[in-house]
Amino acid sequence: MVQYSGLRFWQDTGARDRAIDRLLALRAGLAQNVSPNNKQDSFHLATWNIRDFGGHRLNPSPRLPETLLYIAEVISAFDLVAVQEVNEDMAEFQQVMRLLGPHWDYIVTDQSGNMERLAFVFDTRKIRFRHMAGEIVLPAKKGVDQPQFNRTPFLVAFQAGWFKFNLCTVHIYYGSAADTTKRKREISDIANFFTARQKKDGETYILLGDFNILNPTDPTMNALLGGGFEVPAQLRKPTALASAHYYDQIALRTQNKLVEIRKAGNFPWQDYVFREADFAAYKAAMPKKTKTGKPAKTDAAAYKKWRTWQMSDHLPLWTEIKMDFTEAYLESLKAGEKPLAEFKPEAGKGPEVG
Numbered sequence: 503m504v505q506y507s508g509l510r511f512w513q514d515t516g517a518r519d520r521a522i523d524r525l526l527a528l529r530a531g532l533a534q535n536v537s538p539n540n541k542q543d544s545f546h547l548a549t550w551n552i553r554d555f556g557g558h559r560l561n562p563s564p565r566l567p568e569t570l571l572y573i574a575e576v577i578s579a580f581d582l583v584a585v586q587e588v589n590e591d592m593a594e595f596q597q598v599m600r601l602l603g604p605h606w607d608y609i610v611t612d613q614s615g616n617m618e619r620l621a622f623v624f625d626t627r628k629i630r631f632r633h634m635a636g637e638i639v640l641p642a643k644k645g646v647d648q649p650q651f652n653r654t655p656f657l658v659a660f661q662a663g664w665f666k667f668n669l670c671t672v673h674i675y676y677g678s679a680a681d682t683t684k685r686k687r688e689i690s691d692i693a694n695f696f697t698a699r700q701k702k703d704g705e706t707y708i709l710l711g712d713f714n715i716l717n718p719t720d721p722t723m724n725a726l727l728g729g730g731f732e733v734p735a736q737l738r739k740p741t742a743l744a745s746a747h748y749y750d751q752i753a754l755r756t757q758n759k760l761v762e763i764r765k766a767g768n769f770p771w772q773d774y775v776f777r778e779a780d781f782a783a784y785k786a787a788m789p790k791k792t793k794t795g796k797p798a799k800t801d802a803a804a805y806k807k808w809r810t811w812q813m814s815d816h817l818p819l820w821t822e823i824k825m826d827f828t829e830a831y832l833e834s835l836k837a838g839e840k841p842l843a844e845f846k847p848e849a850g851k852g853p854e855v856g
Contacts, residue, residue: 504574504601512567520783521568524775528572531774532579536820537765539581543826544764545628545662546580549671549710549750551816557589557617563789565594569812572775574601579769580820581628582660584671586712588619595621609635611656620656620671620711632659638670640691648691651675652684655692655711663825665706665761670696672711685714686725693729697755700730706756707731712816713751723748731755734821736766741817743772743810750819762824768817776809778802784809 506525512518539546552573558564577583577598588595590613599608602623609631610621624631638655640648652675659668674688696707709731715722718738727733731753741750754761776784781802788808789798798804 503603504571504578505603506571509571517566517568521571524568525571525575528575528771528774531771532576532769535767535769536579537822539579539628541822543663543824544822545582545665545825546820546822547582547669547708547710547752548577548580548818548820549584549586549712549752550576550818551586551673551712551750551814553587553810553814553816555585555588556591556594557587558591559589559617563787563808563811565812566787570594570597570601572771572813574598576769576771576818577623578602580818581662582622582624582669583818584669584710585621585623586618586671586673588621589613590617590619592619599623607631609658611637611654614652614654616653618653618673620653620673622656622658622660622669622671624660628662630661632661632666634659634668638692638695640695649687651688651692662823664827664831665823665825667706667708668696669708669710672709672713674711674713676714679716682722686722689713689715689722689725690729693726693731693753697730700755700757704757706754706758706761708752708754710750710752710819712749715748715751717746717748723751726751726753734763734766736763737819737821739766739768739819741768741819743815743817744806750816752819752821760824760827760830764822764824766819766821768819770817771813772809776813778806781805 509518509521588610599606605625605627606623607626608621608623611619613619635658638657640650642648653673655670655672657668657670672692675684677684692709696709700707713722713726732755733751733753737752738748740746740748784805785800788800788805792798
């Protein structure tokens with residue numbers, strides 16, 4: 503549960519009451535749209551680009567205290583979340599971690615392209631870090647250095663119950679809608695890199711994050727699928743707030759037929775917080791001047807853009823994945839079969855279920 507005790511000290515009772523009302527609506531929306539994350543045989547994986555989180559590069563107005571409560575509430579609905587666009591100033595990110603409470607932990611990269619970091623946030627009661635993490639650098643080919651990524655992908659090994667997997671988060675170069683050459687190359691390079699590795703070690707790899715993919719039939723998606731990864735149909739959801747673009751993806755590469763995706767979706771946070779109907783309540787909080795000193799627009803259209811700097815211009819994309827394979831493991835022992843690598847208990851440890 504998110505730690506809400508600080509709300510009682512808010513001196514602005516109007517903002518406090520608004521935050522309480524919106525939190526109640528947000529919790530109800532999460533309960534309706536996302537399957538419960540307290541199941542013992544599955545875990546919830548999500549990816550979310552939180553716009554310029556801590557950077558304020560383009561935003562003349564900082565996030566409101568209530569916004570961090572809303573972000574923490576959304577994250578708490580899942581067990582493991584890849585977060586993109588964590589910026590050089592981690593104060594907002596660390597405040598969200600405090601709100602999530604003592605059972606939550608994180609792993610974050612140093613800054614790369616656009617002064618951004620990539621992060622994994624996880625509930626330690628469900629997810630275990632397997633002590634392997636690293637940024638992905640493409641090896642030279644025949645002695646020739648290869649073009650690297652604008653924002654270096656980040657790989658971490660995790661385990662949920664029986665299920666061991668390697669999770670890589672990306673924020674692929676965007677460029678322009680007219681020229682996606684570099685975008686497609688980065689997507690193809692990261693997919694091919696892990697396809698080659700997976701063929702050698704047989705482990706499960708999950709690629710997720712902001713791929714800047716326009717739609718399921720676009721060449722940018724073909725670059726991912728052509729690299730050997732699978733994007734299940736239930737995960738092909740639009741995630742751009744102001745358009746029908748499918749920027750964010752969760753893709754899998756595995757030799758294990760037991761991996762089971764149960765449910766998936768995107769979460770429309772704008773239906774519950776910073777709704778279009780809330781424009782009047784936030785008009786006073788919107789910036790009155792731009793960074794150049796010019797008067798800022800404060801109409802309803804400007805509010806729709808401003809709210810993306812409060813929450814994000816992306817929707818979270820999530821999936822529920824099975825993590826208890828007790829029956830399959832016992833049946834394989836009975837049949838004298840060799841257990842699959844993903845489900846072998848580590849040396850000296852029994853299987854971890856839930």
